[in-house]
Amino acid sequence: MRNFEKLSDQELSVLLVKSDNGAFEEIFNRYWSSLYSAAFKRVKSHEKAEEIVQDLFTLLWSKRESIQIHTSLAGYLFTAVRYLVLNDIQKESVRESYKVSLGQAQEFDNSTEDTVLLNELKRNLQKEVNHLPPQCRSVYELSRNHHKINREIAELLGISEKTVEGHLTKAIRQLKVRLAIYSAGILILVLSLTGV
Numbered sequence: 001m002r003n004f005e006k007l008s009d010q011e012l013s014v015l016l017v018k019s020d021n022g023a024f025e026e027i028f029n030r031y032w033s034s035l036y037s038a039a040f041k042r043v044k045s046h047e048k049a050e051e052i053v054q055d056l057f058t059l060l061w062s063k064r065e066s067i068q069i070h071t072s073l074a075g076y077l078f079t080a081v082r083y084l085v086l087n088d089i090q091k092e093s094v095r096e097s098y099k100v101s102l103g104q105a106q107e108f109d110n111s112t113e114d115t116v117l118l119n120e121l122k123r124n125l126q127k128e129v130n131h132l133p134p135q136c137r138s139v140y141e142l143s144r145n146h147h148k149i150n151r152e153i154a155e156l157l158g159i160s161e162k163t164v165e166g167h168l169t170k171a172i173r174q175l176k177v178r179l180a181i182y183s184a185g186i187l188i189l190v191l192s193l194t195g196v
Helices: 009-017 021-044 047-060 072-105 110-130 134-144 150-157 161-178 180-194
Strands: none
Touching: 009 021, 009 072, 021 047, 021 072, 021 161, 021 180, 047 110, 110 134, 134 150, 134 161
């Protein structure tokens, strides 16, 4: 039986590409703790850091046969964690700005005119969402209405996270174009609320 602890990172990488479970386990044991620490330093959350490192190892195993490590294994893993952290921070930022804009929408003056305009905008948005292609619409609604993250959407719909990102990009682009005619109404509403 092979003693994986004595193998170099390069040897482990070669065995990983060949789907060797023992090599994967050794990489996991060798790097989990330091990758977790690197993620935690940036996200300041034990749960998030754990989730990011778990995602990394899940990706590492699922993409093992096509992985090309041009630097060292450690360099590859720490770079991957950095990208996953940045991706998580970006998603969190989008989520926060969505919450803020939602909060501002709920703080609107309850005057009849503003309420009518807001309801009209919501109706128009929903109408445009209904015109999206079926899978694109499902991804958009799971993301925006049910606050699912890309990984959850991918699992629910049985598609890749990359496909989820593509559908979201397409949906947002189409909605921006189609709702451009309503932007004047939004501007008037915002100006009236800010007293400009």
